Amino acid sequence: MWLKDTSPPERRVLAAAFAGYGIDAFDYMIYTFLIPTLVIVWGLTTVQAGNIATAALVTSAVGGWAAGILADRYGRVVVLQGTVLWFTVFTVLSGFTHSYEQLLFTRAMQGFGFGGEWSVGSVLIAETIQARYRGKAVGLVQSSWAVGWAVAAIAFWAVFALVEPASGWRILFWIGAVPSVLIFWIRRNIEDPEVYRQTRSAMHAVGDRGNFLEIFSRDLIGRTALASLLATGMQGGYYAVTTWLPTYLKTERNLSVLNTSGYLLMLIFGSFLGYLTSAYLSDRIGRRKGFILFGFCAGLLVLGYTLAPITDTAMLFLGFPLGFFLSGVFSGMGAYLSELFPSRVRGSAQGFCYNFGRATGAACPALVAHLSGSLTLGIAIGVVAASAYCLVILAALLLPETAGRELDADGATPAVTMPAAA
Numbered sequence: 001m002w003l004k005d006t007s008p009p010e011r012r013v014l015a016a017a018f019a020g021y022g023i024d025a026f027d028y029m030i031y032t033f034l035i036p037t038l039v040i041v042w043g044l045t046t047v048q049a050g051n052i053a054t055a056a057l058v059t060s061a062v063g064g065w066a067a068g069i070l071a072d073r074y075g076r077v078v079v080l081q082g083t084v085l086w087f088t089v090f091t092v093l094s095g096f097t098h099s100y101e102q103l104l105f106t107r108a109m110q111g112f113g114f115g116g117e118w119s120v121g122s123v124l125i126a127e128t129i130q131a132r133y134r135g136k137a138v139g140l141v142q143s144s145w146a147v148g149w150a151v152a153a154i155a156f157w158a159v160f161a162l163v164e165p166a167s168g169w170r171i172l173f174w175i176g177a178v179p180s181v182l183i184f185w186i187r188r189n190i191e192d193p194e195v196y197r198q199t200r201s202a203m204h205a206v207g208d209r210g211n212f213l214e215i216f217s218r219d220l221i222g223r224t225a226l227a228s229l230l231a232t233g234m235q236g237g238y239y240a241v242t243t244w245l246p247t248y249l250k251t252e253r254n255l256s257v258l259n260t261s262g263y264l265l266m267l268i269f270g271s272f273l274g275y276l277t278s279a280y281l282s283d284r285i286g287r288r289k290g291f292i293l294f295g296f297c298a299g300l301l302v303l304g305y306t307l308a309p310i311t312d313t314a315m316l317f318l319g320f321p322l323g324f325f326l327s328g329v330f331s332g333m334g335a336y337l338s339e340l341f342p343s344r345v346r347g348s349a350q351g352f353c354y355n356f357g358r359a360t361g362a363a364c365p366a367l368v369a370h371l372s373g374s375l376t377l378g379i380a381i382g383v384v385a386a387s388a389y390c391l392v393i394l395a396a397l398l399l400p401e402t403a404g405r406e407l408d409a410d411g412a413t414p415a416v417t418m419p420a421a422a
Contacts, residue, residue, distance in 0.1 A: 002133050012189050013128045014137060016182070017121040018144040020084055023179040024117050025148025026155075027091040028056065030172050031107065032243050033156040036250050037165045038103075046247075048100050050369030053243045055108040057235075057362030060115025061355035067116030068123070068351020069212045072344070075192045076124040081183050083120060087113030088180045095173030115358060119351035122334030127193035127346070131406050132283070134338075139279015139331035146272035146327060153264050199343040212348035215341065223340050224353060226399050230291065231357025233391030234329055240364040240385040241302055241326060248306070248377050266316055270323030278328035286403045287332040287339075291396040294329035299389035301325055306382035329392065339402035364388060 003011065031053065038044045063083070071079040090110035097103040122138060129137040155175060159168045215224045246264065274294075282290045301322045305315065333354065341349035364384050371380035 002136055006129065006133065006137075009191070010128055010130075010137075013124055013193075014140065016080070016186050016190050017125050017141045019179070019182050020080065020117050020121050020186075021141055022144035022148035022151070023084065023176075023182065024087065024114055025145040026152045026179075027087055027110065027148075027176050028114055029149045029152040029242070030091075030156065030176070031056070031094075033152060033246055034169045034172065035247050037160075037169050041166055041169070042100065044100060046369050046372065047366075048104075049247075050243070050366040052100075052104050052107050053239070054362045054366040055104055056111035056114065057239060057365070058359050059108045059111030061359030061362065062115070063112030064115030064119040064355030064358065065348070065351040066112075068119045068347040068349070068355075071120045071123060071347035071351075072212065076120055076127070076196060076347070077186060077190050077192050080117065080120045080124065080190075081186050083113045083116035084183050084186075085113070085180065086110075087117065088176055091176030092174055094176075095170040115355050116351075118334075119347065119354060122354075123338060123347050123350050124190075124193065126335055126338030127195045127343070131404055134335045135282035135287070135332055135403065136279045138334035139275055139282060142279070142327075142331050142334065143272050143275030145330075146268050146275060146323075149271065150265065150268045153268060195343055212345060212352075214345045215349045215352060220341065220345075220349070223399070224349065226395050227337060227340060227349075227353040228356040228360075229391060230395035230399065231333065231354045232360040233295065233357070233388045233393075233395060234333065234361070235357045235388075236361030236364040237298060237302070237385040237388035237392070238326060238330075239361055240368050240381055240388065241322075243365040244368050244377060244381055248381060252377055264319075266319040267323035267326075270320035271327035272323075274324035274326070274328030275331050277324070278331035282332035282335065283403060286401045287336040288396045288399060288401050290332050291329060292393050294325050295389045295392035295396065297321075298325040298329055299386045302385040302389075303382045306378040306385075329389075336402060339405045340399075361388065 003014075006014070035044075035049045039046075039049065063086075067079055067083055087110050090106050090113070094103060094106040094110065097106055121141065125138050125141055126134055152172075155172060159171050162168075163171060214220065245267070249264075278290055278294055281293075301318070305318055305322050334350070337350040337353055338346055368377070368380045368384050371384065375383075
C-alpha cells in the first residue's frame with residue numbers, strides 16, 4: 001500500500017532497479033543449476049565447479065566497488081546501464097564455451113557487471129525514495145532476486161524437459177540476452193536523484209572532485225570495517241547454501257531434476273516473502289534488530305536442513321522458512337549502507353562494503369567444496385553457513401542504528417554515534 005504514496009519518478013526507479021537485480025539473479029543462479037550437468041558433460045570436478053562460482057564472486061566484488069566509484073563520479077544512471085550491458089554480454093558468451101578454462105574466464109568477467117549492478121541500483125533507490133519508505137523500497141528491490149531465481153529454476157526445468165543436457169545448458173546461458181532491452185528503457189525513463197545532483201554541484205562549485213579513499217578516513221573507517229564484516233557474513237552464508245544446494249539435493253538426497261526444481265521453488269517462494277517481510281520490519285523495528293533476528297534464524301535453519309536426519313517431505317516444507325530467513329537478512333542492507341555514509345562517497349562506500357563481503361564470502365563455495373572431500377556435502381554446507389551467520393550477528397551488535405535518517409545533500413558526514421562496545 002505504501003507504493004500509492006510514491007511519485008511516478010520513484011516508481012520508475014523502483015521498476016528499473018527491480019528488473020536489473022532480477023536479471024542479475026537469473027544470470028548468476030542459472031550456473032548453480034547447471035553444475036551437475038557440466039560435471040557429466042565435461043567431467044568437471046567439484047573443486048573446478050566451486051572455483052568458477054568463486055571467481056565470479058571475486059570479480060563481482062571488484063566490479064561492485066569500481067561501479068560505486070564511477071557512480072559517484074559520473075552518475076548513477078549511466079553506470080547502471082553499463083553494468084547491465086556488461087553482465088548480459090558475458091552471460092551469453094558463456095553459452096559458447098567448450099572447456100573449464102573458457103567458462104572460468106567468461107563467468108569471471110560476467111562477475112564485474114553482476115557486482116556493479118547491485119552497488120549502483122541500491123544507491124539509486126536509497127537516494128530517490130523518501131526516508132520513511134526507504135527500507136521497504138530497497139527490500140522490494142532485493143525481492144527481485146527471488147523472482148530471477150525462480151525464473152532460472154523454471155527455465156532450467158522447461159529447457160531440460162525439451163532439450164538434451166548436452167545442448168540445453170548452452171540455451172540457458174543464451175537466454176541471458178533477452179533482458180538487454182532494459183538498458184534502453186533506463187536511458188529513456190530514469191534520471192539521477194536530486195540529492196546526488198545537488199551534492200555534485202556543490203562539490204564542483206569549490207573544485208572538489210571527491211576521493212573514494214575518504215571511506216578509510218578516521219571518521220569513517222569504523223563504519224567501513226564493521227559494515228564490510230556484516231556483508232561478509234550475509235553473503236558467505238547465502239552463497240555457501242545456494243551454490244551447492246542443487247548438487248546436494250541431486251547427489252546426496254537422490255532427487256530427480258523435476259523434484260529438485262520443486263524443492264528449490266519452495267525455497268525461492270520463502271525467499272520472496274522473506275525479502276518483503278524483512279523490508280517491512282527493517283523500517284518498523286530498525287535495521288540492526290532485523291539483521292540479528294534473520295541471521296540467527298537462518299543459521300539454525302540451515303543446520304537443520306543439512307545436518308538433521310529429516311525425511312524428504314520434511315525437507316520440502318522446511319525449505320520455505322529456510323529461504324525466508326536466508327534471503328530476508330539482506331533486505332535492510334542497501335538502505336543501511338546508504339544511511340551510514342555521506343552522499344559524496346555513498347556509492348564508493350556501498351560498493352566497497354557490500355563487495356568486500358562478496359569477495360570474502362566468495363571463499364565459502366570453494367571452502368564447502370574442499371571440506372566435502374573429508375565431510376559429506378551437507379555437513380560442509382551447514383558448518384560454513386552457520387559460522388557466517390554468527391558473523392552477521394556480531395557485526396550488527398557493534399554497528400549503530402540508522403532507520404529513518406534523512407540522506408544529506410551537501411556531502412557532509414551524517415552524525416552517527418558508534419556504540420560503546422564498538
